[in-house]
Amino acid sequence: MSGKSLFEKVWDDHVVVPETADTPAIFYIDLHIIHEVTTPQAFNMLRETGMPVRRTDLVLATMDHSTPTVPIENLEESLDAVSDPEPAAQIRAMVKNCADFGIELHGFGSGHRGIVHVIGPEIGATQPGKTIVCGDSHSSTHGAFGAMGFGIGATMVGHVLATQCLLIRKPKSMAVNITGKLQPGVGAKDVILALIGKIGVDGGTGHVIEYRGDTVSAMNMEERMTICNMTIEAGARAGMIAPDQTTIDYLRGREKVPKGADWDAAVERWLALASDPDATFDIEVDLDVSELEPQVTYGTNPAMVVPISKPVPNPGSNLSHKKSIEYMRVEADRPMLGTKVDVVFVGSCTNSRMTDLRNVAKILDGRKVADTVRMLIVPGSESVKKEAESEGLDKIFVAAGAEWREAGCSMCLGMNSDKLGKGQLCVSTSNRNFEGRQGPGGRTVLASPETAAASAVAGVIADPRDVI
Amino acid sequence: MEKITQLTSKTIVLAIDDVDTDQIVPARFLTTTEREGIGVSLFADWRFDKDGNEIADFPLNSPDAQGRQILVAGRNFGCGSSREHAPWALHDFGIRAVISSEIADIFRNNSLNNGLIPVVVDAATHRWLLDNPGAEVTVDVENCTITLPTGQTVSFPIEPFARHCIIEGIDQMGFLLQNLDNIKAFENSRAWNPSLNI
Numbered sequence: 006m007s008g009k010s011l012f013e014k015v016w017d018d019h020v021v022v023p024e025t026a027d028t029p030a031i032f033y034i035d036l037h038i039i040h041e042v043t044t045p046q047a048f049n050m051l052r053e054t055g056m057p058v059r060r061t062d063l064v065l066a067t068m069d070h071s072t073p074t075v076p077i078e079n080l081e082e083s084l085d086a087v088s089d090p091e092p093a094a095q096i097r098a099m100v101k102n103c104a105d106f107g108i109e110l111h112g113f114g115s116g117h118r119g120i121v122h123v124i125g126p127e128i129g130a131t132q133p134g135k136t137i138v139c140g141d142s143h144s145s146t147h148g149a150f151g152a153m154g155f156g157i158g159a160t161m162v163g164h165v166l167a168t169q170c171l172l173i174r175k176p177k178s179m180a181v182n183i184t185g186k187l188q189p190g191v192g193a194k195d196v197i198l199a200l201i202g203k204i205g206v207d208g209g210t211g212h213v214i215e216y217r218g219d220t221v222s223a224m225n226m227e228e229r230m231t232i233c234n235m236t237i238e239a240g241a242r243a244g245m246i247a248p249d250q251t252t253i254d255y256l257r258g259r260e261k262v263p264k265g266a267d268w269d270a271a272v273e274r275w276l277a278l279a280s281d282p283d284a285t286f287d288i289e290v291d292l293d294v295s296e297l298e299p300q301v302t303y304g305t306n307p308a309m310v311v312p313i314s315k316p317v318p319n320p321g322s323n324l325s326h327k328k329s330i331e332y333m334r335v336e337a338d339r340p341m342l343g344t345k346v347d348v349v350f351v352g353s354c355t356n357s358r359m360t361d362l363r364n365v366a367k368i369l370d371g372r373k374v375a376d377t378v379r380m381l382i383v384p385g386s387e388s389v390k391k392e393a394e395s396e397g398l399d400k401i402f403v404a405a406g407a408e409w410r411e412a413g414c415s416m417c418l419g420m421n422s423d424k425l426g427k428g429q430l431c432v433s434t435s436n437r438n439f440e441g442r443q444g445p446g447g448r449t450v451l452a453s454p455e456t457a458a459a460s461a462v463a464g465v466i467a468d469p470r471d472v473i
Numbered sequence: 474m475e476k477i478t479q480l481t482s483k484t485i486v487l488a489i490d491d492v493d494t495d496q497i498v499p500a501r502f503l504t505t506t507e508r509e510g511i512g513v514s515l516f517a518d519w520r521f522d523k524d525g526n527e528i529a530d531f532p533l534n535s536p537d538a539q540g541r542q543i544l545v546a547g548r549n550f551g552c553g554s555s556r557e558h559a560p561w562a563l564h565d566f567g568i569r570a571v572i573s574s575e576i577a578d579i580f581r582n583n584s585l586n587n588g589l590i591p592v593v594v595d596a597a598t599h600r601w602l603l604d605n606p607g608a609e610v611t612v613d614v615e616n617c618t619i620t621l622p623t624g625q626t627v628s629f630p631i632e633p634f635a636r637h638c639i640i641e642g643i644d645q646m647g648f649l650l651q652n653l654d655n656i657k658a659f660e661n662s663r664a665w666n667p668s669l670n671i
């Protein structure tokens with residue numbers, strides 16, 4: 006019998022009742038992260054059936070999607086002034102639901118509010134070997150720690166609130182081996198975009214991916230999160246990376262990690278999670294990144310991506326492709342380099358952590374954002390904001406002419422006040438370039454923080470390797 | 474959930490690959506705290522122009538399409554976010570089955586939880602359905618087959634427990650609740666505690 010993979014170890018450790026031909030496995034969830042968008046209907050269901058939340062101590066609650074990114078001093082007094090009525094009602098419902106069901110809310114002013122996938126790791130709630138779900142598809146982010154994180158819909162949010170379990174069948178497994186040393190100015194975002202370009206937006210459907218190889222081992226935790234975050238854009242259930250010394254060093258001393266002897270026991274357990282040398286996978290994919298260029302998307306899904314200096318592929322007779330390029334108003338057979346930019350957005354659960362902000366600051370320091378460009382820089386959490394300000398990054402951003410905002414999902418998706426106007430082209434560090442994702446009629450070009458910063462300065466899509 | 478054992482309807486064809494959940498329900502409609510009445514936001518940016526008028530050549534707007542229960546879509550339907558608003562909106566519009574050659578994982582689970590049947594068929598059947606909009610198709614959930622007007626019957630995979638729930642019109646919560654003793658026993662047997670309050 007072959008050894009077990011990281012994913013199989015975590016899976017086996019959470020099976021309450023094994024699957025049969027007739028029924029899926031009853032699968033235990035260690036951490037349930039909730040936010041205002043995908044929970045109101047689940048809480049309504051609990052109220053209607055009179056059920057309590059079974060394990061309030063395994064729920065981490067915050068608000069991120071519909072929250073404004075301008076300062077909120079006092080929720081009751083200022084929300085109406087800065088938000089549309091429906092998002093405001095959703096934020097209020099979240100406050101009430103958490104109070105009614107006894108869940109601690111990391112709300113405005115708590116010091117820990119932020120994007121669900123940013124705060125879990127930063128308070129140390131995200132740990133190796135845990136199963137982590139959220140009514141949000143980018144829950145795959147938590148896999149960077151060797152946890153199994155995946156997105157669920159509102160009905161399943163209700164299942165977890167009421168029983169701490171889900172009914173699911175075991176997914177298949179895929180290994181992605183990433184090797185080679187990255188060139189300066191090329192980073193984790195470029196790697197994951199290139200991978201999605203290679204395997205497609207449905208390349209991972211039905212699978213849990215394990216990212217391995219020397220490129221991954223050399224990455225810090227924030228870069229690993231960028232990789233795992235976009236796993237869902239390849240259609241995979243989850244993306245995982247084996248815990249190693251980098252993981253342990255990141256977690257040590259964080260608020261929610263075990264202490265004393267429990268910490269030592271946890272570290273031993275975590276390091277044993279790595280795939281056994283003889284573990285097998287249903288599919289293996291290799292990616293050599295030593296020659297990789299910065300990547301930019303040209304179409305309306307994340308697999309429609311090209312190296313920055315290479316021409317946009319000709320759609321030929323592919324109608325979906327053609328429609329996409331027409332929507333984006335880009336020309337086939339020409340590179341994206343030099344395309345005029347209206348807005349630059351640095352933020353989202355993909356790229357709103359300290360590593361990202363420092364990389365942006367390096368490029369903006371002593372430079373100016375082009376007059377024709379609006380640049381928004383939005384930290385992933387209140388703590389990221391504080392840390393960035395303690396390093397003086399905010400001053401660099403503001404001096405360059407960028408807007409420095411409060412934490413939230415912001416312009417990653419058009420459900421708060423930060424939206425693209427019709428036809429505007431945005432170089433964005435977020436994860437989805439779907440039609441209208443950042444506002445109706447908006448055109449999104451996904452790129453790394455470095456490419457975003459270089460483009461903000463140039464006013465057109467620019468290669469960060471020229472300015473670092 | 475309503476019981477569905479079988480349904481027969483003409484199809485609506487949306488021949489676009491990789492239709493994502495941001496198209497099915499754009500983000501600005503996710504601010505609702507309810508699940509009823511969300512059908513108006515279905516494909517909002519493809520169905521309506523900026524003044525709110527219907528765009529005539531969008532397949533769901535065709536007068537023939539009204540009342541039809543089966544949507545045939547391009548490959549990899551429902552990719553993107555976990556918003557359950559997507560199947561809610563399709564259901565609210567009247568759709569009870571989506572047929573494609575590939576359906577994204579989270580969307581498929583969300584559909585099964587809401588009486589919307591995800592039907593994945595082979596490439597040739599998919600091609601035929603895309604090429605023949607308005608064909609009358611029977612989706613048989615009990616036997617896991619679809620029948621085309623040509624008489625051809627094609628089987629499709631469906632998770633057996635989800636199928637049982639759809640046929641009986643029950644949700645999966647009941648089964649989980651029956652297992653609370655097993656869940657407690659599991660919690661007590663664990664070597665480590667995932668609690669945030671430790």
Ligand code: SF4
Pocket residue numbers: 069070120121122141143352353354355413414417418435436
């Ligand atoms: S930042 Fe974007 S992708 Fe991430 S959780 Fe928020 S809306 Fe979703």
